[in-house]
Amino acid sequence: MEAEGRLIGGCIEALCDLAGTSYLDVAAFARDESPDGLLVYVEDAGSDVFTICRNLHGMRIAGFFDRANAILVGRSSVPGYSSFSHHEAVLDALGTLNVPIIADVECGHIPPYMPIVNGAHGRIVYSSSRSELTQTLG
Numbered sequence: 001m002e003a004e005g006r007l008i009g010g011c012i013e014a015l016c017d018l019a020g021t022s023y024l025d026v027a028a029f030a031r032d033e034s035p036d037g038l039l040v041y042v043e044d045a046g047s048d049v050f051t052i053c054r055n056l057h058g059m060r061i062a063g064f065f066d067r068a069n070a071i072l073v074g075r076s077s078v079p080g081y082s083s084f085s086h087h088e089a090v091l092d093a094l095g096t097l098n099v100p101i102i103a104d105v106e107c108g109h110i111p112p113y114m115p116i117v118n119g120a121h122g123r124i125v126y127s128s129s130r131s132e133l134t135q136t137l138g
Contacts, residue, residue, distance in 0.1 A: 001100050003070035006034035007122040007135065009041035011108065016055035020062025030067035038067045039122040043074025043108025049081065049089040056093035070100040070124055072116075072133070074108035102126050105133075 008029060009015070018024035030038050042059075044052050065071060071094060076086045087103055094101055102124065106114045116122075120135040 001070070001102075001126045002124065003037075003039060003100060004121070004123045005036060005038040005067075005069045006030070007039050007041060007116055007120050008118055009072070009116070010043070010118070012042050012044045012052060012055050012059070013047055014045075015042070015064070016059055019059040019064040024064070026064050027066065033119070034067070037069035039070055039072065039124060040065055040068040041072035041074065041105065041107065041116050043105075043110075044076050044078060045109050046078060049078055049084055049086050052076075052078065052086065053084075053089035053093050056090065060093055060097070065094060065097055065099075068097065068099050070102065071097070072105045072107070072124065073101060073103045075104040075106060075110045077110055100126075102131075 008026060015024060073090050078086055080086050090103065106112055107116050117135050120137050123134045125132045
């Protein structure tokens with residue numbers, strides 16, 4: 001799987017209340033900066049899986065993922081429940097978008113805290129033998 005686009009995203013708990021407002025107008029950002037689509041990334045700061053799922057549903061309804069060519073989901077330390085895992089929460093909220101979803105990305109609140117730069121051009125290559133995100137500024 002390969003995808004490209006401007007990178008936009010961050011912490012679910014910080015973004016969920018801004019999605020769909022003038023403070024986080026992803027549609028305008030895509031239109032002005034990345035007409036070919038976005039690479040959207042999200043990660044969590046430790047909310048339980050039900051809160052993560054609920055917040056991602058709200059972000060999806062607000063249009064946060066509408067221009068995504070792929071979605072990157074940071075690895076989480078949040079324990080799931082026997083009936084509902086972190087991966088299931090993400091798929092419940094975002095699985096109907098029909099874009100690739102790559103889980104357990106090494107970014108966010110979990111070591112090694114690899115940075116993703118908002119606004120950089122990103123290219124993701126993912127296969128069983130290769131996992132690479134290239135970020136280019138400019």
